[in-house]
Amino acid sequence: MNIRFLTAHLTRDLREIVHRARHNGAASAWTCARTHAANALLLAMAKFHRAPRVWCPCCGWAGYAFRAVDAEACVLYNSECPQCVSHxxxxxxxxxxxxxxxxxxxxxxxxxxxxxxxxxxxxxxxxxxxxxxxxxxxxxxxxxxxxxxxxxxxxxxxxxxxxxxxxxxxxxxxxxxxxxxxxxxxxxxxxxxxxxxxxxxxxxxxxxxxxxxxxxxxxxxxxxxxxxxxxxxxxxxxxxxxxxxxxxxxxxxxxxxxxxxxxxxxxxxx
Ligand SMILES: [Zn+2]
Missing domain, CATH: 3.40.50.150 (Vaccinia Virus protein VP39)
Structure with missing residues (x-):
């Protein structure tokens, strides 16, 4: 992951958080921020923890954890397969x-x-x-x-x-x-x-x-x-x-x- 990719990713996430704060309020923006933070942490953990911990029966993907999903009212952790988007x-x-x-x-x-x-x-x-x-x-x-x-x-x-x-x-x-x-x-x-x-x-x-x-x-x-x-x-x-x-x-x-x-x-x- 190079620095340009990381910067673009962070900028996009921040824009979304600000947009949510303006249009849906602080609680919604906080959920959005926690979701992005959780998924960024997952990427980092996957780098250090290479042995798969979860497995998707729909597509065969295996990894550290399923992605967190922003459900507006709350964050759904360990929910979405990053490959086939199964829930x-x-x-x-x-x-x-x-x-x-x-x-x-x-x-x-x-x-x-x-x-x-x-x-x-x-x-x-x-x-x-x-x-x-x-x-x-x-x-x-x-x-x-x-x-x-x-x-x-x-x-x-x-x-x-x-x-x-x-x-x-x-x-x-x-x-x-x-x-x-x-x-x-x-x-x-x-x-x-x-x-x-x-x-x-x-x-x-x-x-x-x-x-x-x-x-x-x-x-x-x-x-x-x-x-x-x-x-x-x-x-x-x-x-x-x-x-x-x-x-x-x-x-x-x-x-x-x-x-x-x-x-x-x-x-x-x-
Ligand atoms: Zn899958």
Whole structure:
């Protein structure tokens, strides 16, 4: 790393911090500064500590730690793979689908992938006759993965009843006004015996889910902050299995893959 590169990097970071201070306030600028400092420290540590400590199952990258992510309200440490940009949920799902592939990953099944993540397409676009279609409210998100896709609102799906074998819906429900209606729609379009893989971000400290009433300005536009203690109440009508990281990994494996306890998969069966 030469001095010119370092200076350019620092100048860019400082500009961003100042911009955040002016437009979003001191707390936001402080989060931004801590994120940049954490990632600079990671680069330095990687120089001195060459033995990998973490490993990304999505792309095979190994290193000292995953990058810190600026979440505006807080810093998410050890979160983002510097190579494939996978986050905790992608690594958790990748390992789960590898270890315990659901029935809908079998040949000939019809799978609808909401807010499609490219990290999972290796499973959903795999060989065989698996038919995967993507759906999102934002067309630009659909262009990231290609393949058959359509724009839709998950709360009001323009699809007939009982027509899909599998649904993948990861970090979507926290963005919609009426998540119970969205879950009803998921159940409606699934065939009997079909399965939906659902994940939401959890506030592990919350006793009850906190409703904001509208998209929170500094929480990625989330309409609510889910508690793992009451989330399953919203899955009414589904039989579901709650798969926690501790059911799949040892503590050492969780640390190696950068998967915290909050990454919980709900495998819901109609
Ligand atoms: Zn990766």
């Amino acid at each position: 905790e949920r992608h690594r958790m799902t990748h390992l789960f689908l590898t270890a315990r592939p659901p029935a809908f990953l079998k040949d000939g099944k019809r799978v609808l992938h909401f807010a499609p993540e490219r990290h999972l397409r290796g499973f959903l676009d795999g060989p065989g006759a698996l038919r995967c279609v993507s759906a999102d409210l934002a067309p630009e998100k659909l262009r990231l993965v290609g393949g058959p896709a359509f724009r839709t609102d998950i709360q009001c799906l323009p699809l007939p009843d009982a027509t899909w074998d599998g649904l993948v819906c990861i970090h979507v429900l926290e963005h919609v006004d009426d998540d119970r209606r969205a879950v009803d729609e998921l159940r409606r379009i699934l065939k009997p015996g079909g399965q939906a893989l659902i994940m939401v971000p959890f506030g592990m400290h919350l006793e009850r889910t906190a409703e904001y009433g509208r998209g929170h300005e500094i929480m990625f536009g989330h309409v609510r902050d889910y508690s793992p203690r009451d989330f399953s109440e919203r899955l009414g009508g589904f039989h579901f299995e709650e798969i926690r990281p501790s059911a799949l990994f040892t503590r050492e494996e969780q640390r190696r893959y950068g998967i915290p306890d909050s990454e919980i998969i709900y495998l819901c069966t109609k």
